[in-house]
Amino acid sequence: xxxxxIPSLYIVSFFSLLLCLFLNxxxxxxxxxxxxxxxxxxxxxxxxxxxIDTYRKGxxxxxxxxxxxxxxxRGVEYDLKQVKHxxxxxxxxxxxxxVPEKKWYPQFKEYxxxxxxxxxxxxYWSSHEKVRGEWDYDSAPLxxxxxxxxxxxxxxxxxxxxxxxxxxxxxxxxSERSVRKINKDIKKHVKNLIKGYPEIDxxxxxxxxxxxxxxxxxxxxxxxxxxKGHEIVDNKFVSGPGYxxxxxxEIARKYRPDGYYVLNHYQHSDPFYHKQIQYCLDEGIDFxxxxxxxxxxxETQSFSEASxxxxxxxxxxxxxPIFLSEVSVLSCGIFxxxxxxxxxEKAWQYAMDNKLPIPLxxxxxxxxxxxxxxxxxxxxxxxxxxxxxxxTWWTITDLDPWRGxxxxxxxxxxxxxxxxxxxxxxxxxxxxxxxxxxxxxQAMFEFRGFYGSYEVSVDIDGRSYLGYFDASKESDKTLTVxxxxxxxx
Numbered sequence: 001x002x003x004x005x006i007p008s009l010y011i012v013s014f015f016s017l018l019l020c021l022f023l024n025x026x027x028x029x030x031x032x033x034x035x036x037x038x039x040x041x042x043x044x045x046x047x048x049x050x051x052i053d054t055y056r057k058g059x060x061x062x063x064x065x066x067x068x069x070x071x072x073x074r075g076v077e078y079d080l081k082q083v084k085h086x087x088x089x090x091x092x093x094x095x096x097x098x099v100p101e102k103k104w105y106p107q108f109k110e111y112x113x114x115x116x117x118x119x120x121x122x123x124y125w126s127s128h129e130k131v132r133g134e135w136d137y138d139s140a141p142l143x144x145x146x147x148x149x150x151x152x153x154x155x156x157x158x159x160x161x162x163x164x165x166x167x168x169x170x171x172x173x174x175s176e177r178s179v180r181k182i183n184k185d186i187k188k189h190v191k192n193l194i195k196g197y198p199e200i201d202x203x204x205x206x207x208x209x210x211x212x213x214x215x216x217x218x219x220x221x222x223x224x225x226x227x228k229g230h231e232i233v234d235n236k237f238v239s240g241p242g243y244x245x246x247x248x249x250e251i252a253r254k255y256r257p258d259g260y261y262v263l264n265h266y267q268h269s270d271p272f273y274h275k276q277i278q279y280c281l282d283e284g285i286d287f288x289x290x291x292x293x294x295x296x297x298x299e300t301q302s303f304s305e306a307s308x309x310x311x312x313x314x315x316x317x318x319x320x321p322i323f324l325s326e327v328s329v330l331s332c333g334i335f336x337x338x339x340x341x342x343x344x345e346k347a348w349q350y351a352m353d354n355k356l357p358i359p360l361x362x363x364x365x366x367x368x369x370x371x372x373x374x375x376x377x378x379x380x381x382x383x384x385x386x387x388x389x390x391x392t393w394w395t396i397t398d399l400d401p402w403r404g405x406x407x408x409x410x411x412x413x414x415x416x417x418x419x420x421x422x423x424x425x426x427x428x429x430x431x432x433x434x435x436x437x438x439x440x441x442q443a444m445f446e447f448r449g450f451y452g453s454y455e456v457s458v459d460i461d462g463r464s465y466l467g468y469f470d471a472s473k474e475s476d477k478t479l480t481v482x483x484x485x486x487x488x489x
Contacts, residue, residue: 036299052380064078067482078439088392091392114424175220186224281318294378301341324390331407361405371407372417439458455468456469
């Protein structure tokens with residue numbers, strides 16, 4: 001890797017102007033924090049392909065039958081195609097706020113749907129409730145319209161989140177309002193989400209619980225956590241942090257006992273996240289999956305092959321599915337550690353709050369190549385781990401990058417970057433099953449394929465027939481599939 005200073009082609013020209021005109025130069029001077037320009041060395045991935053074959057595929061025998069009961073003759077040719085994965089390859093629809101305004105929004109949706117069967121949609125509280133008691137899920141961008149679109153595409157949809165100490169309305173952030181009133185509003189809000197959106201398949205429960213330690217002690221949500229039993233001293237939990245998870249899950253289970261709830265945090269090695277998980281398990285507070293974020297915005301947040309595998313292995317003890325819930329691999333330089341990243345994020349937040357141009361770190365063809373190569377190895381290793389059941393890419397375009405650090409699959413004009421084609425190749429080709437052949441006796445054929453949904457077609461006496469079936473890890477390994485003539489489908 002190599003280092004470059006901030007005053008370079010990797011920062012758009014207007015950023016220094018923004019710093020001079022709108023920001024406190026001392027507080028937001030990032031020139032002392034050089035960017036790391038990464039060069040990817042291919043991971044060994046020893047054993048990854050064997051693990052993928054073991055954990056992601058199964059052997060199946062398929063017997064075809066016609067609705068009429070007619071026997072399908074031996075030797076008839078069949079064409080088998082996988083049309084959906086069981087594994088949840090996800091993308092976020094909660095970050096690209098300006099995309100719906102673009103003329104290429106329809107193409108954005110097409111690109112998204114080609115890759116992903118799992119969509120995270122935003123339920124950020126203050127984005128949809130500007131006035132207390134007046135919930136509006138239609139006006140904000142990337143809300144009801146994109147949510148309904150994802151459902152219409154047959155995607156599994158995750159609501160993000162039931163609760164968080166960010167993006168809060170003023171009456172919840174309030175430093176003086178009664179914590180009992182805040183508690184009442186929180187309970188009502190979670191109830192309304194659960195009951196109001198029964199079509200949501202998954203929910204992030206309380207997002208990033210341990211992160212509350214970095215919030216002001218007078219913040220309404222921090223006072224609410226204390227009200228629930230969390231004691232924090234010197235940015236460390238003396239008691240907690242499982243109590244608020246318990247409080248949110250009690251409401252969620254009351255109104256949707258069969259819901260699928262995910263814990264989620266931004267730091268996989270945070271001991272308090274592990275403590276939160278263990279508390280829930282010890283106290284019988286049931287949840288379905290563990291979410292781990294992997295936003296690689298700095299050297300200290302980035303992963304090597306060994307560190308990613310170690311992180312995943314460290315969660316095996318909990319015997320829960322692992323969701324890599326928010327993945328960011330950047331196509332710009334990254335900071336060495338949290339200090340430069342903190343300044344960049346504050347500058348970005350200032351610009352967002354004051355409707356100024358985003359201080360964007362620029363990329364290059366070389367950095368886009370790094371992004372694509374790193375993503376290929378990251379996804380391959382993660383997909384090979386038996387506990388991982390979902391991987392979600394966070395920012396889809398470079399139009400509204402979080403922290404002003406582009407990590408999109410599409411560029412600012414909505415066009416695919418090299419990383420998009422890498423994921424397309426992995427998801428739709430390398431990790432996808434198709435087969436052609438001839439039926440044996442009893443109209444049977446056998447195949448080994450990735451778990452998911454399939455269509456099979458045959459031509460008999462000049463007529464075309466089609467059938468569908470699911471081949472999952474839990475399904476029978478011998479399946480009888482009825483095929484229907486095309487015109488009757």
